[in-house]
Amino acid sequence: MPEYRQFPLADTAEGLTEAEIIGWRVQPGDEVAVNQIVVEVETAKAAVELPIPWAGVVTELLVEPGQTVEVGxxxxxxxxxxxxTSAPQAATTPQAANNGAAPSAEAAA
Structure with missing residues (x-):
C-alpha cells in the first residue's frame, strides 16, 4: 500500500521565513534516494540545494518554479x-490478530 510523505520547505538559514523555488531536479515518477538533491531554492541570502530525507517515488510537485513559499x-x-511492502501497523499488534478482542485466557497460558 502506498505511503505518501510531503516534503516541506526547510528552514535553510536562521531567521528566513520564505524562499523561491528556482528549479526542480526531479519530476513525478522519478525514484529518489535518501539525501538526493531534489530542488534548488533561493532565499534572501543564497541559492541552496535541498536533499530529500527519504527514498521513494516522486508523486507530485506542489510548487512551480518561480513561486515563493513560506518555510514549512x-x-x-x-x-x-x-x-x-510495508505491513499495515494495525495488523502487527496482538489485538489486531484477534480482531480487536482481548487475548483469551488460553492464549495467555
Missing amino acids: TPILTVDVDPQG
Whole structure:
C-alpha cells in the first residue's frame, strides 16, 4: 500500500521565513534516494540545494518554479513505499490478530 510523505520547505538559514523555488531536479515518477538533491531554492541570502530525507517515488510537485513559499509549506510528495511492502501497523499488534478482542485466557497460558 502506498505511503505518501510531503516534503516541506526547510528552514535553510536562521531567521528566513520564505524562499523561491528556482528549479526542480526531479519530476513525478522519478525514484529518489535518501539525501538526493531534489530542488534548488533561493532565499534572501543564497541559492541552496535541498536533499530529500527519504527514498521513494516522486508523486507530485506542489510548487512551480518561480513561486515563493513560506518555510514549512509542503513542496513535494513522495511515495516512500511504492512497492506496497510495508505491513499495515494495525495488523502487527496482538489485538489486531484477534480482531480487536482481548487475548483469551488460553492464549495467555
